[in-house]
Amino acid sequence: MSIYNGIIRRFQFYEAAMPKVATVQCFVQHYRRAHLGGSDFLDDVEAKVCEHAHQGDEEPSKPFTFTWRSDANGKPIAGCGSDADAFVVGMSSKQLLHRLDRDRSAHVLHLDATYKLSQVEYPVMVVGVSDCMSSFHVVAFFIMSQQTEHHFAEALAMLRRMYTMVMNKQLSVRFVMADADKAQRNAVDSVLGVDNDIVNLICYFHVAAKIYKHTRGVPIVLAARVARDLADTHLLPSSRALNHAA
Numbered sequence: 001m002s003i004y005n006g007i008i009r010r011f012q013f014y015e016a017a018m019p020k021v022a023t024v025q026c027f028v029q030h031y032r033r034a035h036l037g038g039s040d041f042l043d044d045v046e047a048k049v050c051e052h053a054h055q056g057d058e059e060p061s062k063p064f065t066f067t068w069r070s071d072a073n074g075k076p077i078a079g080c081g082s083d084a085d086a087f088v089v090g091m092s093s094k095q096l097l098h099r100l101d102r103d104r105s106a107h108v109l110h111l112d113a114t115y116k117l118s119q120v121e122y123p124v125m126v127v128g129v130s131d132c133m134s135s136f137h138v139v140a141f142f143i144m145s146q147q148t149e150h151h152f153a154e155a156l157a158m159l160r161r162m163y164t165m166v167m168n169k170q171l172s173v174r175f176v177m178a179d180a181d182k183a184q185r186n187a188v189d190s191v192l193g194v195d196n197d198i199v200n201l202i203c204y205f206h207v208a209a210k211i212y213k214h215t216r217g218v219p220i221v222l223a224a225r226v227a228r229d230l231a232d233t234h235l236l237p238s239s240r241a242l243n244h245a246a
Contacts, residue, residue, distance in 0.1 A: 049078050049089055060095040068158050081145035088154045092140035097166045099129055099137045104174040107131050111178040123147045125155055152187035177201040204234050
């Protein structure tokens with residue numbers, strides 16, 4: 001409807017003279033697929049993934065795609081998105097992967113999933129790092145057909161392997177901040193925790209939002225006390241101070 005209304009405003013058409021919304025949508029989808037490269041057909045998506053697949057000789061800033069599986073010819077296999085054949089595709093560049101090459105105790109690896117970046121609302125997991133200046137640096141994007149432990153584990157395994165291929169060293173991680181999601185937590189422990197002493201962190205905003213949601217039915221004084229205790233806990237300087245406060 002936004003495109004339909006935009007045409008009316010831009011070209012000053014009377015609504016009665018406009019074609020049906022379905023006709024406009026069909027034209028836009030055809031133009032996007034034919035001229036802009038936008039398509040959610042599996043064959044077209046696989047062709048795009050193969051076209052931009054990692055080769056090893058890319059310029060540092062050139063983006064590439066990568067998957068966990070490949071066929072006999074070395075072409076990446078993205079999967080069809082079914083339960084038995086998961087769709088997981090990663091996107092990054094050598095320059096972005098270099099951001100992981102830093103002191104493991106001086107940065108936090110962030111994992112965050114959103115549904116608002118793809119036409120078919122597939123989850124997109126954003127992976128990045130934050131430094132001591134609270135600056136966030138993107139490392140890679142992963143488009144997945146579902147948010148299950150298997151999908152997250154495959155994405156993280158892809159990240160580890162691609163980092164090793166580019167940097168010629170193993171990925172070293174200490175602190176990981178993910179969504180309040182059990183599937184993500186299990187995937188982090190099973191993939192990154194194999195040879196890393198992982199400290200799992202939870203986003204303060206997610207915790208605060210959950211606390212607010214579940215205290216709306218209690219007395220205001222009690223809800224305010226819970227929120228204050230949460231904020232005080234968040235500002236504690238160390239786990240030792242937390243144990244002492246408890």
